Amino acid sequence: MIGPQDLWVALILAVFLFGAKKLPELSRSLGQALTQFRKGLADSQDEARSPDAVAPAPKAAASDDPESQRPDR
Numbered sequence: 110m111i112g113p114q115d116l117w118v119a120l121i122l123a124v125f126l127f128g129a130k131k132l133p134e135l136s137r138s139l140g141q142a143l144t145q146f147r148k149g150l151a152d153s154q155d156e157a158r159s160p161d162a163v164a165p166a167p168k169a170a171a172s173d174d175p176e177s178q179r180p181d182r
Contacts, residue, residue, distance in 0.1 A: 127135060
């Protein structure tokens with residue numbers, strides 16, 4: 110489990126690696142990406158739940174397939 114001390118260490122490392130000026134920009138872009146991901150996930154779940162969703166066609170049985178009834182050459 111991540112404790113508060115671990116978070117402080119991660120924050121200090123991030124400041125050293127990226128610099129204090131880059132952190133707000135990185136945080137903003139990460140937040141926007143997460144928002145877009147959640148929106149896309151919600152949209153796909155809405156599509157799956159809609160009654161207009163196209164159900165996958167059932168697969169034909171092997172005996173109905175004309176290719177499987179051909180004799181081997």
